Amino acid sequence: MNITVSKSKGLTGSVVIPPDKSISHRSAMFSALTGGVCEVRNFSTGADCISTLNIIKTLGCDVEFLAEKHIRIDSRNAFKKGRYKLDCGNSGTSMRLFSGILASREIESTLFGDESLSKRPMKRVILPLELMGAKFKHNDYKAPLIIQGAELFPIDYKTPIASAQVKSCILLAGLNTIGETKVTEPYVSRDHTERMLKYLDADIVTENNVTKIKKSKLTPKNITVCGDISSAAFFMVAAAIVPDSDIVIKNVGLNQTRTGIIDVMQQMGADIQILDKRTECNEETGDLRIRTSNLKAVNIEGSIIPRLIDELPVIAVLASQASGTTVVKDAQDLRNKESDRIKCLVSELQKIGVQIEETPDGFIIEGKTNLKGDAEVECYHDHRLAMSLYVAGLICNKPVCIKEFQWVDISFPEFLQLIESLA
Numbered sequence: 001m002n003i004t005v006s007k008s009k010g011l012t013g014s015v016v017i018p019p020d021k022s023i024s025h026r027s028a029m030f031s032a033l034t035g036g037v038c039e040v041r042n043f044s045t046g047a048d049c050i051s052t053l054n055i056i057k058t059l060g061c062d063v064e065f066l067a068e069k070h071i072r073i074d075s076r077n078a079f080k081k082g083r084y085k086l087d088c089g090n091s092g093t094s095m096r097l098f099s100g101i102l103a104s105r106e107i108e109s110t111l112f113g114d115e116s117l118s119k120r121p122m123k124r125v126i127l128p129l130e131l132m133g134a135k136f137k138h139n140d141y142k143a144p145l146i147i148q149g150a151e152l153f154p155i156d157y158k159t160p161i162a163s164a165q166v167k168s169c170i171l172l173a174g175l176n177t178i179g180e181t182k183v184t185e186p187y188v189s190r191d192h193t194e195r196m197l198k199y200l201d202a203d204i205v206t207e208n209n210v211t212k213i214k215k216s217k218l219t220p221k222n223i224t225v226c227g228d229i230s231s232a233a234f235f236m237v238a239a240a241i242v243p244d245s246d247i248v249i250k251n252v253g254l255n256q257t258r259t260g261i262i263d264v265m266q267q268m269g270a271d272i273q274i275l276d277k278r279t280e281c282n283e284e285t286g287d288l289r290i291r292t293s294n295l296k297a298v299n300i301e302g303s304i305i306p307r308l309i310d311e312l313p314v315i316a317v318l319a320s321q322a323s324g325t326t327v328v329k330d331a332q333d334l335r336n337k338e339s340d341r342i343k344c345l346v347s348e349l350q351k352i353g354v355q356i357e358e359t360p361d362g363f364i365i366e367g368k369t370n371l372k373g374d375a376e377v378e379c380y381h382d383h384r385l386a387m388s389l390y391v392a393g394l395i396c397n398k399p400v401c402i403k404e405f406q407w408v409d410i411s412f413p414e415f416l417q418l419i420e421s422l423a
């Protein structure tokens with residue numbers, strides 16, 4: 001589906017942001033590990049989380065939708081011995097987290113995915129799991145991954161990159177391994193796994209960038225998922241750069257390991273207010289008010305990168321409207337996402353007039369630029385590129401055509417409807 005975006009006259013009103021993708025994946029996976037019955041409210045119906053749901057079904061869970069986004073997971077008959085073929089679709093989180101879950105259970109499984117997922121690096125999870133004694137078959141560390149589950153032994157592992165998927169994979173293997181498994185990261189990455197496992201009574205302790213877990217039985221409990229700050233980011237940036245905007249985004253997850261976008265926007269001078277902060281299921285949430293702002297350039301590097309890694313494409317659009325030079329460094333892992341997010345972002349933003357230059361580990365943007373638009377752009381099968389280009393289109397002088405926009409369904413099927421509701 002190709003769509004055309006035209007210049008906006010201002011965004012006003014309020015939106016409820018869709019469920020967090022990372023937390024939704026974990027809610028389904030961990031419910032499946034309880035061996036009991038759990039209800040999850042506000043579960044993401046993006047294609048990635050539906051892949052996770054289909055996997056737990058194949059593994060023997062009974063999954064019922066009680067209402068839209070409200071599911072009941074009965075895992076009393078799950079994880080029986082056998083051979084399973086598990087389709088992760090486009091979802092790196094499903095493939096990497098299930099690797100840890102499955103490697104430590106006595107079953108044989110094959111994890112496979114779509115073309116993009118089959119090219120993404122899996123060595124980062126296979127190596128530590130093999131150190132724990134896991135048995136993998138793979139083609140140069142790429143999917144499909146064949147896992148012969150086994151009893152594992154604990155490790156003390158230092159991850160070379162700050163990655164929540166790698167950390168979570170090892171912790172989930174450790175959850176079913178006698179002894180203490182320890183993971184140390186160079187910087188703290190998102191900690192939803194640790195928070196939810198603790199909520200479900202696992203023996204897990206975190207201090208700064210070190211997490212330790214012991215074999216634990218999880219207690220079945222109900223989970224409510226908060227809104228996704230990574231989805232909110234497109235609205236936050238749009239409201240800050242489109243003239244005459246003033247919006248409220250409701251129920252946004254405000255976990256500190258995810259709020260790098262708020263810190264950067266405030267540093268750039270954006271008018272953001274946090275309203276009504278609260279805690280639910282061990283996660284902070286709140287509402288955000290954002291108004292059109294005068295922005296200045298910043299440097300983005302080091303420990304903040306994992307706190308805003310998924311927001312960098314839309315931050316590039318924001319930086320095009322900030323006066324001065326914005327430099328993003330230490331973000332080389334962007335090249336391993338659903339697309340090479342550095343190369344693809346730079347080439348498409350250049351087409352509409354953004355002054356952006358590629359570097360090995362990020363990009364440099366000169367602002368503030370009056371964007372011409374008047375171009376046809378590609379999203380490279382990448383949902384976050386598609387939505388970032390849409391936001392850029394809202395401030396271009398002439399319309400922008402975005403090809404294959406349906407890729408937004410991976411995380412945010414309601415995107416168009418919600419953003420149009422603010423116009």
Ligand code: S3P
Nearest residue numbers: 022093162163164165166309310
């Ligand atoms: C995720 C972790 C991040 C993020 C991805 C979701 C997660 O990936 O980019 O969208 O749910 O754990 P990395 O762990 O590869 O940085």
